[in-house]
Amino acid sequence: MAKVLAYLGPPGTFTEAAAIRYDGSAQLMPLMSIFAVGAAVRSGMAQEGMVPIENSLEGSVNDTLDLLINERALCLRYELAMPIEHCLLVRPGTKAADIQAVYSHPQALGQCRSFIERCFPKAQVIAAMSTVAAVEEVKSSSGISAAIAPERAAHLHGMEILARGIQESPNNMTRFVVLSTQDHPPTGEDKTSLCFSFADDKAGLLYSVMGEFALRGINLTKVESRPTKESLGRYIFLVDLEGHREDPLVKEALNGVGKMVSNLRLFGSYPRWRTSLTNQ
Amino acid sequence: MAKVLAYLGPPGTFTEAAAIRYDGSAQLMPLMSIFAVGAAVRSGMAQEGMVPIENSLEGSVNDTLDLLINERALCLRYELAMPIEHCLLVRPGTKAADIQAVYSHPQALGQCRSFIERCFPKAQVIAAMSTVAAVEEVKSSSGISAAIAPERAAHLHGMEILARGIQESPNNMTRFVVLSTQDHPPTGEDKTSLCFSFADDKAGLLYSVMGEFALRGINLTKVESRPTKESLGRYIFLVDLEGHREDPLVKEALNGVGKMVSNLRLFGSYPRWRTSLTNQ
Numbered sequence: 001m002a003k004v005l006a007y008l009g010p011p012g013t014f015t016e017a018a019a020i021r022y023d024g025s026a027q028l029m030p031l032m033s034i035f036a037v038g039a040a041v042r043s044g045m046a047q048e049g050m051v052p053i054e055n056s057l058e059g060s061v062n063d064t065l066d067l068l069i070n071e072r073a074l075c076l077r078y079e080l081a082m083p084i085e086h087c088l089l090v091r092p093g094t095k096a097a098d099i100q101a102v103y104s105h106p107q108a109l110g111q112c113r114s115f116i117e118r119c120f121p122k123a124q125v126i127a128a129m130s131t132v133a134a135v136e137e138v139k140s141s142s143g144i145s146a147a148i149a150p151e152r153a154a155h156l157h158g159m160e161i162l163a164r165g166i167q168e169s170p171n172n173m174t175r176f177v178v179l180s181t182q183d184h185p186p187t188g189e190d191k192t193s194l195c196f197s198f199a200d201d202k203a204g205l206l207y208s209v210m211g212e213f214a215l216r217g218i219n220l221t222k223v224e225s226r227p228t229k230e231s232l233g234r235y236i237f238l239v240d241l242e243g244h245r246e247d248p249l250v251k252e253a254l255n256g257v258g259k260m261v262s263n264l265r266l267f268g269s270y271p272r273w274r275t276s277l278t279n280q
Numbered sequence: 281m282a283k284v285l286a287y288l289g290p291p292g293t294f295t296e297a298a299a300i301r302y303d304g305s306a307q308l309m310p311l312m313s314i315f316a317v318g319a320a321v322r323s324g325m326a327q328e329g330m331v332p333i334e335n336s337l338e339g340s341v342n343d344t345l346d347l348l349i350n351e352r353a354l355c356l357r358y359e360l361a362m363p364i365e366h367c368l369l370v371r372p373g374t375k376a377a378d379i380q381a382v383y384s385h386p387q388a389l390g391q392c393r394s395f396i397e398r399c400f401p402k403a404q405v406i407a408a409m410s411t412v413a414a415v416e417e418v419k420s421s422s423g424i425s426a427a428i429a430p431e432r433a434a435h436l437h438g439m440e441i442l443a444r445g446i447q448e449s450p451n452n453m454t455r456f457v458v459l460s461t462q463d464h465p466p467t468g469e470d471k472t473s474l475c476f477s478f479a480d481d482k483a484g485l486l487y488s489v490m491g492e493f494a495l496r497g498i499n500l501t502k503v504e505s506r507p508t509k510e511s512l513g514r515y516i517f518l519v520d521l522e523g524h525r526e527d528p529l530v531k532e533a534l535n536g537v538g539k540m541v542s543n544l545r546l547f548g549s550y551p552r553w554r555t556s557l558t559n560q
Contacts, residue, residue: 056507207494223504
């Protein structure tokens, strides 16, 4: 039986494209929220789940970080990074000059702001719940309109692509992660993700933690502090490091860190993504 | 002549409430984006500008961080933190039982998801460009609907409040900052914000930077890494610390840091916000 791979849907999103790239033979299960993907994996309804974790323009995906921080049964098993290219989709035969409204999720509208202002200065800009919901609005609307959405949504919904790569920055990349109940065995080129917090905020505690890694030559590829939901002044620290949690030096460092912090949660180890590599 | 204080509008937003709390006698200038507020301050059209920088549920406000990183003429002059309370607004006389659609910005809809699901399981949930735009949609829509928006938007638009505090978490706080072309003189209880990046990502560089602060007993209240817009793997680090940039130890530490990093940008020093304090 094929593995069930849940993902943040609906079909046609960039996350679906990442899921297909990761495992084209899996049985894909689109779900409507990142938390639903987490629940599907935790409960065994899906073996794995694909969610976005970080975008080069927008920063971290908060729901995914919250899920990892709070759902102790979930691990990271894989990561992959993909370029995000927004397209302008219309009903087949629509002419650009006739477009009176542009629909999309506010984030995509923001990323394509100067394209819209230059090409459609008089169009109404209308928010949708997702890029795919925007396509559905355009399909069913009585007026002549366009949606900003991924290329794949055009194929799935029988829409025509009028323009490609309309986002501001050519370097719009999203990092996706695969959630599972087990992380990945060592491959020799791995990353490990974790989070921790402190019972009090004495000067230098974070510095001591980072010393455990620095003194062993372990490179940190990401350090992020995130306000706890309890209050603005207290933080949870999220760290990505190079190496596998079973590497002797990483193991030593994590042991040391565990003694300094009040909550250490290991999200797991997984192969480090190399953009040039053909995976799977 | 009254000081002109630009803010992220439109009127009725939480940012307007923060602007009034900060300086009730200023001439308020609502602008439609965080970048517009930055441009107004940089060009002298406004003396100061109020923007959100961090929310306890959603994390950092990316546009504000981008503005600070890229606009060298802008400084931080003040901070304040305010609780965010979402309300359910309707046209006067509307009964809850008749509501068929709920409008708001996707972020506010997300923060009130369980309230909507429990109280309005059959209502259509519709995205708007902002909470205030949602109120305008409800005012002008032919159907019977409600908007999720701040209390102040109800007063400004003559709407009725059916429910208050409908967000998931009771600890929904937003930190706002005042942008100016000069930061704040020392008060004895200050914070300083800065960012830096590294030319290469050798292990331990960030650790060495943090050592400059830790060894002088300077507490870091926030450390955040943010992908640069150039690529996912490279980061800009944002740091908040306790103390004023004119304090001798802070000055020493910043000198040391300046020699280690490839780009050091000081956003400025400003009085530390204390929730219990009555400011201004």
